[in-house]
Amino acid sequence: MLGSGESSHEAVYNRCALPQELIDQIVDALSSSKHSLRVCTLVAHAWLPSSRRYLFASVQLSEDKFVEFLAFARTCAFGPQYIRELTFNGHQPQQVMSNRTAISPAYLHSLLAYLPQLESLLLFMACLRDESSNAQSLQVPPSNLEGSTGQTSALKSLTIYYSGTQNDRFTDLAHVISVFPYIGRLYMRSQRFRSNYSPDDVPRELADTSPDVIVRLPPVQALVVDDNDFRTNLYLAVAVQSVAWCDNLRAIEIQSRQAWDHKMLGTLLRVTGTRLEYLSLQLSKLFEPENVEAFVEELSLSSCIALASLALQLHPNPFLLRPLSWATLCTLVGSIPRTTLVRHILLQIGVRSSHVNDMLHPWNGMDNILAGFDSLESVAFPAEHFAAYTEQGKELVRGAFPRVSRKARIEFPLSAQ
Known part of the structure; x- marks a missing residue:
């Protein structure tokens, strides 16, 4: 029945x-x-x-669907709460600003309130605006977003790529970052704001940034920068001033192929070196210093006493009259205290670079330096995929590092990733 x-x-x-x-x-x-x-x-x-x-594990959201997605998230019982990876695809920056949906902290809060399991967020070509300049950017005011708890969870990864416009400021970017209470990996790549600024304008941009903006920046565990010289130096300067970043940074990656300020990075390393576990530096645009000893002291790799992994990239650069030499690279690595428990080292030298000849020289100096790290487990020599090491080349490298070969693995991955 x-x-x-x-x-x-x-x-x-x-x-x-x-x-x-x-x-x-x-x-x-x-x-x-x-x-x-x-x-x-x-x-x-x-x-x-x-x-x-x-x-719903991984979702791509276009800019013109932002308001519509908010309405969907507010009423959907099963869906948005399962999103772990979200990619926000913005339109071309050349669009008229009045026709664009700007990402302000208020609306980002409203969106994230429906995504309790979000771990990774990518903002690509997004229009970033702080509260005051974005009051009319959406048709639905935040107060009408029913069901929004206003709670925002920590992120494992936040990537901001090619976002902002020429008229934006660092403040707009900082307000977006400050929405989160904690960020595991913050990756800032090729932003659009202040594109016509030079490295000399960094102090001016910092002066125009309210101290409260930097104070509100959340703790970040890994900082990854791939941008022009002005913005790279600006991020480093902000990191030095941010207590939350200095106290929590465990990894720093400078992927910028620009002449970033080694002195500013050195200042940051002196503050974070006792806790920093991973350091990756793109050195291809740095000039050979006239005073190597002063250069090494200013870069302050000697402060990195907790490093477990080190990655250094030095690609051929025909546009530099005096690129960083192999001898200076050896001096840099040699400045790291021997007591540091470095386990993994990556040296990416352009296969077609003159540095390769220096590296393969029987008395290149780097072999003794690397072998001096008692905890060393592996040394990787990645090459570009279009010019990978041949078997003969691999044997030449092993022959140039006899002491390293006896105590650690020598690896030849295709790239630095």
């Missing part, structure tokens, strides 16, 4: 319903097929959460 108020369809379903654990296993097995997952969402209500957990 049917239960009270139970239809024949519901009775059949209840007798045939699978245990939730079995449903989860079936969905897990189909997780690589988007089509199969969509079909699973139509089987029964019990199949919906497991299926959407995979369907």
